[in-house]
Amino acid sequence: GIGSTIMGTDEEQNWNYVSSIHQRRRNQRHNKIDIAMSRRGHMENKDSQTTFFFTDFPEAFGAKAMANVFQNYGEIAKVVIPARRDRHGRRFDFARFDNVVNIRSF
Secondary structure, eight states: OHHHHHHOOHHHHTEEEEEEEOOOOSSGGGOEEEEEEEGGGGGSOGGGEEEEEEEOOOTTOOHHHHHHHHTTTSEEEEEEEOSSOOTTSOOEEEEEEEOOSOTTTO
16 A cells, blocks of 8 residues: 555664654544654754654654655655644644755755
8 A cells, every 4th residue: 555655664764763652632643742763864964954844744644654755855854743733633743854955946
């Protein structure tokens, strides 16, 4: 299926998966902060990174799946999906990319 195509294995995609309980929510499926980081992201200069805010992505997608999608567009360093939602109940995430030369064209 499409999920397995996008997600792959940790070894294939070179991703670390980190998850921890952040706070309880009514919907138990989304009570954790979800983080995916590139192993190479730890070694990069933080000054060369640009963070983007994203919304309106599939409910079933976690940070690793989103990172695998984003790696098609640039050097992804980290994706964070907070446990909380926006005021309309929608999930959102932050994606940090390395070496974004032109933010507007990106």
